[in-house]
Amino acid sequence: MKKLVITSAVALSMSGVAGSAMAEDIKIGVFLGLTGPIESLVANMAPAAEQAIAEVSESGKLLEGTKVEAVRADTTCVDTAAATSAIERLITSDKVAGVVGGDCSGATTAALTNVALPNGMVMISPSATSPALSTVEDNGLFFRTAPSDARQGVVMSDIIMGKDIKEVAVTYTNNDYGKGLADAFQAAFEEAGGTVTISAAHEDGKADYAAEVGALASAGGEVLVVAGYLDQGGKGIIQASLDTGAFETFVLPDGMVGDALPEAIGPDLNGSFGQAPGTDSPGAGKLVEIAGDYDATSPFAAESYDAAALILLAMQAAGSTDPNKYKDSVMDVANAPGEEILPGELAKALEILAGGGEVNYVGASNVELVGAGESAGNYREIEIKDGALSTVGYR
């Protein structure tokens, strides 16, 4: 009973805010790890999200000319307490109408369950990929434009099997993302008849990885799967493995795919391969064309643009900036039927929605939300050739 009273009180106050916000300008939180282990990726993710927000705001077509402003907040990626207080600030003090984020799975889960859920706030994460987020209780408030790692595990297993490699060692960054991906991969790989010799965690940002590499080398394996971050422990592990001659070929999942890695490691990385969410759909190229001074091909930049776009289109479809109302429209605007919408065409989408029509937001990452509101997953298979990432194909 008490819960019911509180919930209705919250709902009432929220609708009150939203009602008066119709004519007012709104804010959208950009809740990403501006500092911390993936800060170099966020340097391209945050501007991508902000570009979608600016595009909508400048069009003047959202809910009869509502202006939208982006407000940044830092998840820190690793510090769940800092992430929780940051999103608290976004919701209670900045009074945002929706949140693009968080980025890392652990910080995202904490922010969602502790703050966004009790406050009835919609979160669309561009990069949280932990399988655990598929089943977390979210009252329909949480979505992600990134696929679950359960899917990535299967894709990675297929790629490795395709190269006729049957024995691998696995190391993962010790957090929800790394553990989730490593477990999903191990399950898929063993089911396909492969052997995982060791699955060992490593901590990020540490001074030395000789101990981890020693253990991995002793266990052996044809290749080393590194489910980590490219500017953190993942890179440290690869460098130490190459230096000691422990492994020569590495499998790189999404957190490890970025231009910074081959640049930092050099020619020794040639021949390593992996995959990251990505698509060859026309949307990805479109975003590169319209991108400002950021790199739209950087991992999760496209997903960030799409996450921001989805929130704003859902608002238009629901005719409200109240998260509890527009949350039900997110899946509608993301999926068929309707007119297909690419990056740069948000104004057109807003017009169609205002006229009562339907849109199918394809965006930069070929968005198709399935299950509990997560991307079905398109992966770009990459290989390191001549010291640079090159795309081999799409899965």
Add this chain to the structure above:
Amino acid sequence: MTDVLNALALFSNFVLVPAIAYGSQLALGALGVTLVFGILRFSNFAHGDTMAFGTMVTILVTWWFQSMGLNLGPLPTAILALPFGIAACAAFVLASDRAVYKFYRKKKAEPVIYLIASVGIMFVTNGVVRFIIGPDDQKFADGQRFIIKAREFKQMTGLSEGISIKVSQGLTVVTMIVVVAALFWFLNRTRTGKSMRAYSDNEDLALLSGINPDRVVMVTWILTAALATIAGTLYGLDKSYKPFTYFQLLLPIFASAIVGGLGNPLGAIAGAFVIAFSEITVTYAYKKFAGYILPEDWVSGGLLQLLSTDYKFAVSFIILLLVLLFRPTGIFKGTGV
């Protein structure tokens, strides 16, 4: 016989060589911490970021030298740039001393107040470094990369296990020995060094005998800046330069200094090697090693790993706890915490 040699090579490659290099890096860092603690009497939490600052300047100068085509052949150019880094870093810590610590020294503040002030300096330095060079990884190593590669070693000896030693690892160990020798000579033989030790042992007596405290403080900071910059640059050459990891280095560095005995330079070195070796030996999987030296049917399918690498840090902290419980002043007699 080959099996024993193989086992030795394996052990050297994955345990001995990395542990010695890592231990040397920690030792240089811990020396800086212990020097500040011994003479200025507080735990300087800004040390990790001081390392990052000094290294940053070294990197900027290295890039400048590289653009002019200056290099040292097989050795990294960063060595040439090191004096500039040390000078800039010394200027920076002296400025922070003038701006912050001097005020507390006048008030004869408690050590814990210094400590909190140093946390403030840490955050400011952290920000300054990110502002100038950015949060990303920076590459500045050049010259030859390996003294000996695992593959070459295998061809040379015919063993199936290789040993690889990087230039940066060799350089680290040599530099550590030279720097430590120079530091000990300075502290024990020179007039300034002796006055520093006197100031550290008994401040009031030292003042009575005419030692200029401002000079002692200044020399201490310059030495700290030099140690921090050298440690940071060597670490950056061996691994990579990223401001965030330097901040994280603070933990093992303090663990080393405390285990060895805070305020005791010899202890800082011993502590650093204890931490480095324990982290690596306890979590190493001895499967392959045992495969070489034990009869075949003795070897099981397991990894023969005492502790999973997840517990690497638990190992150094357990040592830290044991030392604090049973020998609070550290292995060598330090000032105690």
